[in-house]
Amino acid sequence: MKRPESGLVYATRRFTFSAAHRYWRPGWSPEENRKVFGSLTQVHGHNYTLEVTIRGLVDERTGMLMDLGELKRVVGEAVTQRFDHSHLNEDPLFSGDAIPTTENLARGIWDLLAPKLGADRLWRVRLWEDPTFYVDYYGP
Amino acid sequence: MKRPESGLVYATRRFTFSAAHRYWRPGWSPEENRKVFGSLTQVHGHNYTLEVTIRGLVDERTGMLMDLGELKRVVGEAVTQRFDHSHLNEDPLFSGDAIPTTENLARGIWDLLAPKLGADRLWRVRLWEDPTFYVDYYGP
Amino acid sequence: MKRPESGLVYATRRFTFSAAHRYWRPGWSPEENRKVFGSLTQVHGHNYTLEVTIRGLVDERTGMLMDLGELKRVVGEAVTQRFDHSHLNEDPLFSGDAIPTTENLARGIWDLLAPKLGADRLWRVRLWEDPTFYVDYYGP
Amino acid sequence: MKRPESGLVYATRRFTFSAAHRYWRPGWSPEENRKVFGSLTQVHGHNYTLEVTIRGLVDERTGMLMDLGELKRVVGEAVTQRFDHSHLNEDPLFSGDAIPTTENLARGIWDLLAPKLGADRLWRVRLWEDPTFYVDYYGP
Amino acid sequence: MKRPESGLVYATRRFTFSAAHRYWRPGWSPEENRKVFGSLTQVHGHNYTLEVTIRGLVDERTGMLMDLGELKRVVGEAVTQRFDHSHLNEDPLFSGDAIPTTENLARGIWDLLAPKLGADRLWRVRLWEDPTFYVDYYGP
Amino acid sequence: MKRPESGLVYATRRFTFSAAHRYWRPGWSPEENRKVFGSLTQVHGHNYTLEVTIRGLVDERTGMLMDLGELKRVVGEAVTQRFDHSHLNEDPLFSGDAIPTTENLARGIWDLLAPKLGADRLWRVRLWEDPTFYVDYYGP
Numbered sequence: 001m002k003r004p005e006s007g008l009v010y011a012t013r014r015f016t017f018s019a020a021h022r023y024w025r026p027g028w029s030p031e032e033n034r035k036v037f038g039s040l041t042q043v044h045g046h047n048y049t050l051e052v053t054i055r056g057l058v059d060e061r062t063g064m065l066m067d068l069g070e071l072k073r074v075v076g077e078a079v080t081q082r083f084d085h086s087h088l089n090e091d092p093l094f095s096g097d098a099i100p101t102t103e104n105l106a107r108g109i110w111d112l113l114a115p116k117l118g119a120d121r122l123w124r125v126r127l128w129e130d131p132t133f134y135v136d137y138y139g140p
Numbered sequence: 141m142k143r144p145e146s147g148l149v150y151a152t153r154r155f156t157f158s159a160a161h162r163y164w165r166p167g168w169s170p171e172e173n174r175k176v177f178g179s180l181t182q183v184h185g186h187n188y189t190l191e192v193t194i195r196g197l198v199d200e201r202t203g204m205l206m207d208l209g210e211l212k213r214v215v216g217e218a219v220t221q222r223f224d225h226s227h228l229n230e231d232p233l234f235s236g237d238a239i240p241t242t243e244n245l246a247r248g249i250w251d252l253l254a255p256k257l258g259a260d261r262l263w264r265v266r267l268w269e270d271p272t273f274y275v276d277y278y279g280p
Numbered sequence: 281m282k283r284p285e286s287g288l289v290y291a292t293r294r295f296t297f298s299a300a301h302r303y304w305r306p307g308w309s310p311e312e313n314r315k316v317f318g319s320l321t322q323v324h325g326h327n328y329t330l331e332v333t334i335r336g337l338v339d340e341r342t343g344m345l346m347d348l349g350e351l352k353r354v355v356g357e358a359v360t361q362r363f364d365h366s367h368l369n370e371d372p373l374f375s376g377d378a379i380p381t382t383e384n385l386a387r388g389i390w391d392l393l394a395p396k397l398g399a400d401r402l403w404r405v406r407l408w409e410d411p412t413f414y415v416d417y418y419g420p
Numbered sequence: 421m422k423r424p425e426s427g428l429v430y431a432t433r434r435f436t437f438s439a440a441h442r443y444w445r446p447g448w449s450p451e452e453n454r455k456v457f458g459s460l461t462q463v464h465g466h467n468y469t470l471e472v473t474i475r476g477l478v479d480e481r482t483g484m485l486m487d488l489g490e491l492k493r494v495v496g497e498a499v500t501q502r503f504d505h506s507h508l509n510e511d512p513l514f515s516g517d518a519i520p521t522t523e524n525l526a527r528g529i530w531d532l533l534a535p536k537l538g539a540d541r542l543w544r545v546r547l548w549e550d551p552t553f554y555v556d557y558y559g560p
Numbered sequence: 561m562k563r564p565e566s567g568l569v570y571a572t573r574r575f576t577f578s579a580a581h582r583y584w585r586p587g588w589s590p591e592e593n594r595k596v597f598g599s600l601t602q603v604h605g606h607n608y609t610l611e612v613t614i615r616g617l618v619d620e621r622t623g624m625l626m627d628l629g630e631l632k633r634v635v636g637e638a639v640t641q642r643f644d645h646s647h648l649n650e651d652p653l654f655s656g657d658a659i660p661t662t663e664n665l666a667r668g669i670w671d672l673l674a675p676k677l678g679a680d681r682l683w684r685v686r687l688w689e690d691p692t693f694y695v696d697y698y699g700p
Numbered sequence: 701m702k703r704p705e706s707g708l709v710y711a712t713r714r715f716t717f718s719a720a721h722r723y724w725r726p727g728w729s730p731e732e733n734r735k736v737f738g739s740l741t742q743v744h745g746h747n748y749t750l751e752v753t754i755r756g757l758v759d760e761r762t763g764m765l766m767d768l769g770e771l772k773r774v775v776g777e778a779v780t781q782r783f784d785h786s787h788l789n790e791d792p793l794f795s796g797d798a799i800p801t802t803e804n805l806a807r808g809i810w811d812l813l814a815p816k817l818g819a820d821r822l823w824r825v826r827l828w829e830d831p832t833f834y835v836d837y838y839g840p
Contacts (some may be wrong), residue, residue: 045465185325381485605745
């Protein structure tokens, strides 16, 4: 179980990337896809906003939880350079029958970041598909 | 006790509605109302922003927590069609001495949505009265 | 004719106020009001955002177009204190058959500010009813 | 020449749609496309925000420039239903060598709206590709 | 341990202040400061946005968690009047080797508010340095 | 005279930088400075948002007004790298008695960009000091 803990600090940095996607399950017939996913079966796209939250004790020498430049480098290499200006359905993350929904993308981003940032230090991945919809994931 | 749980996904959709209200307790004298509520006793209004958060396991077939169209239908029928272009003090929710504060409205919206979405699936109701003030409610 | 002029500086300050209103023309029957204005006939409300733009030459001693504290005092006294926490239909501006639409309110605010700020210095009144709709007025 | 005119009111309504696109000129070689357009040659997407501004005299009976419901209907039918959940490169507007840039899309939206709203009443089309870039077009 | 509790309401008010700061540890050499903090060693500044969250039971007489005017007075006197238009490095909070990072400022604001609002009623201090970075602190 | 012209496209890109400043005229006594500028005499800071608007005819081969990467390079080299993480009063632009007001900074940015972008192509510099105040400048 993970929860806000006393004494810890939670720091969140926002990132953006633009990507295309469609909801389409290759194992289903076109009719079934259209019935379940409607107009989402058509290729379209979003400006995604990603919020990465890390938590931990403040380094009392620097007053910082983590060097922000380092956080930007890690998220840039693992996530935004991969997904920015991309068609999500063509990413290995969404091969097979995995649909590039906001839910699945948020979980995929967690799996990409946890080994780099530490599953304990990584607190939450929040992914906005547009200004009206976001998904939070706190890990498996 | 309710808290973020590992493996679960939390999905939030924003809705808006415009309504009028005043802070006025019929059982009090006008003097007492003005002393406690000040200029809030005068009829005024807001563009409310409502964030409804549901949580649960992802449906691995669709990659979604819940069909968003269905969520929009439920919240539309139970909440936004009821409160949009309305005077909150005239809503049955605020009969008697219940004041249409943001706190009370957030709790009322929870009570309207929980039976429809499931008290376990509904995680949080966040209600913004304006861009500087919001109330969170996680259920009774 | 008024237009952006070379050498001039245009400075815009945002203000907010919350008010209730309804679209209702007393000289019309209820049926006619409902036919023309629909659900806007019901009392509801908004968080208005007002942008006041003044223009002119920079005072080279202070580097400012106008003292911002003075601008806030003028707009506060003439506009926001008048309309904040108010029911617009009860304001003298909307007596008779004048409907408190965003268009009419923007023109009314111009008329309140022009004598105080100078019709030449006042460049534009922009009034947002909500984040999806705004009206600009450049004077009569 | 078109410019803000005294006495007129300018009303702006915001709309949103999500679409995919890529910058690719069929008449060019892949090398030339990549040299000029870089990573924009890859399919990606955006949440577009469209601001449609109309101008004119206020109808003194209704206090409105134009019925907003009618404006929403016109823009919905001509623009947002066409481009929302679409791949812009597959739209007839971008057949041949026309690239679905923000500039071209803004001009295309003008051409779709002007016959419906009137080229004189339609004042400006503003199109945001994301929160850091927008294009304004005032007609041909 | 602190966590969202059933039946409680969480109310958040946003405040803003503008301040200058630099990251500089007097006990370190200039070289060491520049190596660790880079361009942050130079004096610069931010428009900070502070979100103060209080939680508790709703007062059923007023429908409010706490009088908002009282909350504004407390935060104004303890925090925004102190830090607005200030150079953070010159504040007693950052004497010695404490760096005015967002993390340290969020913890300092908690310590200033907890005695005034009650450590139990004060739930969270969220401090935005700019629209891309914020820190949450739930107390010691 | 400069104004929106038919057939032209106006493209705006937003940039951000963080800087410190104070309002202080060396040629004045401290008393006079405090009387005119009040709390602005104290060192504080802002997250500035700069909007650079260029205008012209669309290049029908590329569908673009100007390569955005080139625009970012020019504004980055001439403006944001200069002012980000800086104390504006120490910039040569504000030597002597020039106060780093938003008005003066907007004009200074125009003068830095016009030779690089062309005074005819550069249409407007808009500078936000914070989300409540911005200045527009259309050139000398």
